[in-house]
Each structure stands twice: as C-alpha cells, then as structure tokens.
Amino acid sequence: MPGGISRDGAWTLLCEWTESDSLRRHMLAVEYAMRAYARHFGADEEIWGITGLLHDLDYERYPSLEDGHPRVAMRELERIGVADEIIRAIGSHADEMGLSRDSEMERALYAVDELSGFVVACAYVRPQGLEGMTPKSVKKKMKTASFAAAVDRAQLRRGAEQLGVDFDEHLAFVIAALAPHADVLLARADGDPSP
Template sequence: MAEQSFDRQAAWELLTEFTQSPHLIKHALGVEAAMRYYARLFGEDEEKWGITGLLHDFDYDRYPSLDDHPFRGAEILRERGWPEEIIRAILSHGDHTGVPRQTPMEKALYAVDELVGFVIACALVRPNGLADLTVQSVKKKFKDKAFARGVKREDVIRGAEDLGVPLDQHIAHVIEALRGIAPQLELAG
C-alpha cells in the first residue's frame, strides 16, 4: 500500500468526501485562507495551518450535534493516520470539547473560525463583496445582534485576545486573507 500523504489535496478529498454543503465548503476555504495568512504572519508552517483550517469542520455536515462534532472527525482522522497535532487543534476549536488551546495554531484556529463566518456574512450583503469591506463596517454589523445571530461575538473577542492580536487588526487580517480567495467564495464583487 502506498504511504498516506497528508497534503492539501488529501485534506480537500477528505473534506469533500464528508461535506456536501456549499456553505460549509466555503467556510472551510475561508478558515484555510485565514490560517495560512496567520501562519505567514507568525512565521509558522503555512501548509499545516492551512490543512488544519480546511479540515476543522469536515465532519460537521454529517455529524452536526455537539455530542459528535468534532469528536467523530477526530476519530476518522486518527483511523486514517492524520498527525495528532492537527487532530488536537481541531478538537480545541470548540469550547465544548474540553481540549485547551495551547499552541499558536490552536489559538489561531479558534480565533479565525467564528470571525471568518461573520466577515463572509458581512460581504454577502454588500454589492462589492469583499472588495471594499472595511473593519469599520464589520464592527458596525458586529454591534447589530440581529445580524448573523449565530456568530458568538464573545468567541470572536476572546479568540483575538488569546491570539494576542487587537480586535481591529484581527478583523483586518481576516478580511485581507479572504480577499485572496474572493472568487472561490463568490464574493469578488
């Protein structure tokens, strides 16, 4: 049997094996882009961070219950021999798992997850998508509790704090990361 390759292509194949929802695939691509951005910023392994972002919710479409997600995904990753460092980061991205975030990669995944969803939601209601989205417009929507009400604002704030990045700068980084894949997200304007 050929040796398993744990590269971006393998991660993409795993994501698309388990995830049918276009919304969840776009979320995964957005989190991957934000993780790659932060890996470059922090001088870390961009491929590993990106793969972790791409896979963080791969089991959610099939196992959306918090009793299952991301635990089932971790089981599947272990069965298939994926690195424990990636599995642990994925487990740490949910407060309900009890896995503390310790490494920069784990903290970054938590910090970008909710914010990517929120920034995408902001871009979706703008005629130019991500092209002219500003930190100020994201923060204005952030204060509107009725907008994207599924996004836990306190998680976004805590994520930025734990990462050691001021909230405005964190929002700017995520916007910039997502602009890099705007066509894939259908948010090029």
C-alpha cells in the first residue's frame, strides 16, 4: 500500500468517523474528482483518491477550523501510518492551517474540494442532475449569493488558478468527473452512499 492505507481501509475509517450521508457523499465526490485529476496529471490515482476521500475525515466530530478540522484527522492518520504526502495535502486544503500548497496533489485537492460540493448542489436543483450540466450554468449559480451561500466564490476561482488551469475548463473537468457517479452523489434518501 503506497499510501499506508488501502481504499477499503480508508472507506471503513471514513464510515467510523462520519455518520452524515451528505458528508460521506461530499468526500466521495472529492475522491472522484481527485482520481480524475490524478489520471490527467499521470499521478498515482490511489493516493490521490484516498486523499480526497479522507480530506474531511474529522469534520463531523471536530468542525472547529481553529483547533479541530483538519488537525485531528492529521494526527489520527499519522498514528495509523498513513503516508506523509496524504496527511500534508489534507492539512493544506484548509486555509486556516496556513500551509503552502507545494505539490500538484495539494493544489488539486484545494481546487476540487469546494467546487465538487458546489457542483453537486447545482445538480440537486436541476431536473437532469449532472447530466448535461455546463460551466455556464454553474457560473450562473455562482452569481446568486443566496445559493449555497457558505461557499466562497473567490476560493473556487483561486483553486483553479493555483492548479494552473482555466476556470471554465476546471469546471467542465470536475462536472465530467462527477457525472458517472450521479446515482451515488445525488441520492436523496438516507442510506449508505458507498460506491
């Protein structure tokens, strides 16, 4: 296991720490986007995917950005022997940690985290869900301040910029990464969202 934990082990750990189906689906969305970017950059898909899957491991239990998330998860992952590159990427995705984003994986995680959640939120209010979604429709929702109001629109653009990709291309890429998993990501009833 190059990352110090298998995908199955990461999913089991996530389920132990996270009861919320919506948060589990968010972490799956980030995993899917990270795996797609790993393929795009010729990187290790398992390591990138596990990083995406575990990035919010402690958020439900320790949501405080000042002394909880993602610090608690980082300590737990270190304790169980997860690779340093995964732990550091998880730390760097939170602006509050003040860590630089030095690797492509760190920049990709930052770029897809909030955007994946925003794209899924957009899909929830569309009759077709993710099918046929365009960057233009997502950008239109970004202009509506009351829609997914907690999402920092500037951060969405900053993430693409730090990753070195055009924002529209980044949007299209993330939509394409999530669309094949719409059945899991857009499940409306409570239940296990495992793929």
